[in-house]
Amino acid sequence: MRAVLAYVEDKPAAMREIYRILKPGGRFAIAEPILRDEALEVCMLKQLVDSRAFNTEDPFFPLLLRCRAAQFPDTEEKARALPITNYGERDLVRFAIDAGFTDIHLELHIEVRTEDSLPWETFVRTSPHPLAPSLEEVFEKEFTHDERMYLEVRMRAIFESGAQLGAERIAYLTAKKP
Incomplete structure (x- = not known):
């Protein structure tokens, strides 16, 4: 599965259902985007703006917050409530363990690059995630x-x-049903 759990509110229940439908010895693999860090960055920006810990004459940070908050949750409560930001890679491992899987393997791939690889016109028309x-x-x-x-x-x-x-x-997780 690729980017399925990201849209599921109750990920532990989904993982239990995957476990239920697999035959003994069956394996599954998932690839899930990890967007919690982006949401937490927006939460931190909101705290910065709310504390006015910057030049209040310059509207850049409040405007940037409005922009980013339209794409990601701006409070930790909202981040926990939104399926696409309410989990991290370690949560995926815990969900698999709790469901009863064994032979669990997770690889977290993080690709950091400059954003200048795209033209500005393409960048502004691109969404950071499907929601x-x-x-x-x-x-x-x-x-x-x-x-x-x-x-x-x-x-x-x-x-x-x-x-x-x-x-x-992106977190890649594989596991086996004993």
């Missing part, structure tokens, strides 16, 4: 023209500098 709007959609729906112009100029400069890193995290 999130693209940056372009967020700009159109959540911002006034002036806010969008300000934020887009700042974000594009960072993006095109080549200094912005992006990370993709």
Whole structure:
């Protein structure tokens, strides 16, 4: 399975169901995106904005928060409630153990790269995950023209500098039903 549990609210129940339908000696493999870190980054940004620990004359961080909060939860409670962000790689192992699987193997692949490998026009039309709007959609729906112009100029400069890193995290888990 690939990116199935990411959309399931009760992952332990899903793992138990996988265990139930497998024959003894059966194996399964999953590949799941791990998006909890991105959600926690947005939560931290919200804490920064709420604490006003920056130049309050510059609207960049509050606008950035509005933008990122349209794509990821901005509180830990919301992150725990959203199926795509309510788990990490260690949770997948625990779910498999609790369901009764053995011979569990998990590999976490993290690919960190600069975001400048895409043209800006492609980047703004790309969603960070299937449940999130693209940056372009967020700009159109959540911002006034002036806010969008300000934020887009700042974000594009960072993006095109080549200094912005992006990370993709995927957990690959295999297990066996004894």
